[in-house]
Amino acid sequence: MRVLITGAAGFIGSNLALRLLDRGDTVIGIDNHNDYYDPAIKEARLARHASHPNYTHLRIDLADRKAIEEAFTTHQPQRVVNLAAQAGVRYSIENPLAYIDSNIVGFAHILEGCRHNGIEHLVYASSSSVYGANTTMPFSVHHNVDHPLSLYAASKKSNELMAHTYSHLYNLPTTGLRFFTVYGPWGRPDMALFKFTKAILAGEKIPVFNYGKHRRDFTYIDDIVEGVIRVLDKPAQPNPVWSGADPDAASSKAPWRVFNIGNNNPVELMDYIAALEKALGQKAEMEMLPLQPGDVPDTYADVTDLVEQFHYKPATPVEKGVANFVAWYCDYFKV
Numbered sequence: 001m002r003v004l005i006t007g008a009a010g011f012i013g014s015n016l017a018l019r020l021l022d023r024g025d026t027v028i029g030i031d032n033h034n035d036y037y038d039p040a041i042k043e044a045r046l047a048r049h050a051s052h053p054n055y056t057h058l059r060i061d062l063a064d065r066k067a068i069e070e071a072f073t074t075h076q077p078q079r080v081v082n083l084a085a086q087a088g089v090r091y092s093i094e095n096p097l098a099y100i101d102s103n104i105v106g107f108a109h110i111l112e113g114c115r116h117n118g119i120e121h122l123v124y125a126s127s128s129s130v131y132g133a134n135t136t137m138p139f140s141v142h143h144n145v146d147h148p149l150s151l152y153a154a155s156k157k158s159n160e161l162m163a164h165t166y167s168h169l170y171n172l173p174t175t176g177l178r179f180f181t182v183y184g185p186w187g188r189p190d191m192a193l194f195k196f197t198k199a200i201l202a203g204e205k206i207p208v209f210n211y212g213k214h215r216r217d218f219t220y221i222d223d224i225v226e227g228v229i230r231v232l233d234k235p236a237q238p239n240p241v242w243s244g245a246d247p248d249a250a251s252s253k254a255p256w257r258v259f260n261i262g263n264n265n266p267v268e269l270m271d272y273i274a275a276l277e278k279a280l281g282q283k284a285e286m287e288m289l290p291l292q293p294g295d296v297p298d299t300y301a302d303v304t305d306l307v308e309q310f311h312y313k314p315a316t317p318v319e320k321g322v323a324n325f326v327a328w329y330c331d332y333f334k335v
Contacts, residue, residue: 002026003232004077006062006110007084009033011188012125012179014045015225016081017055026054028075030068030084032061036091037189044332045186062106072113079232082110082124085155088190089129089294092152103155104162111166119172121235123228126160126176126258128217128299129153137266138302141178141250141258150294160258167256173235174255177228180262180301184221184321185328193322196276197329200284206273210291214269215298217262220321223314227261230310250305262301263314275319279326 003020007013008029017027031046033039049055056075060067062084086092086102107124114122131139133147148154156178163174183193199206239251250258277283291297307313329335 001079002077004028004080006030006082009042009046010083011186012182012224013083015221016228017049019225019229021049021052021054028077029057030060030071033059041189062109063101065109068109068113072117079121080114080119081232085125089150089152090292092150093294096151099151099155104158107159107162111162114172115166115170121232122172122174123232124159124163124176126178127156128178128180130157130178138300140302141260141305142248144249149296164252164254164256167254175231175236176258177231178258178260179224180217180219180299182219182221182224184325193325200280200282201335205285205287207289208286209289210297211288212270215266217266217299217301218318219263219314220316223316224261227312230312259306260301260303261306262303264301264303266298266300267318272318275322279323
């Protein structure tokens, strides 16, 4: 099939492009190569698949309505995976309008492209951050998510609502995937694993927020990509037993669904750091700090629906995933 991937030079997007190309799909990639983090790693990720005969890369911004319209009409994708977004919880506290432009205006342009070009299925990145002030664990897609704690989280919840409207009005199958702390080789430099590795190797202290009491459902990149592909291949269907009198938050009478993709195994931040120390063969110096605004103390994914509908559950242990990241990091940076 012809698949349009936005954020195709990003961490998840580039790995997804490689997998789809390997299985014989045609991929059209969109990325604006912004400088939220060092664009050099985006160029390096892209270089892995840029020359593939079935790959086309477009350096455009989701907020550029005309350019997105032209991308759809020129390349006529059959399915779309929207991974482009302004990422980061803490950055959204400092620069909220960046999230409006990319995550809301940009997503609206993608929805319009899908609506007017007969797209068979739109899969888009949501986030575990939508659970916000929820404290019931594990987080279930059937829980209410009306109390986000950052504008980043609010923008992702908005995407789910916008997608539902298009599924309802235009019968566009849409599936939102709530990713839980994705990590691994070719990861984002703004994420803790990347920052911690760099600091430990330089003999610098690492900032440990919430005094190390965070728990995160760390999910390895290969597991995320496998989940995305399984979902992409099975367009969302209406839930025939959905009732407005007792509405299910994860489905609809429209062809709209949301799923968690997480490891279903929350790990203490201190254990994550211990796995990193082991992989590096070096101890970390830590600066213990309070919980940051916008952060949630714990994330824990209930993946029951993912298992039931796609017979899939992420399973890479943190020790293995962190070791793979360290091996990549040392090779990439010639450490």
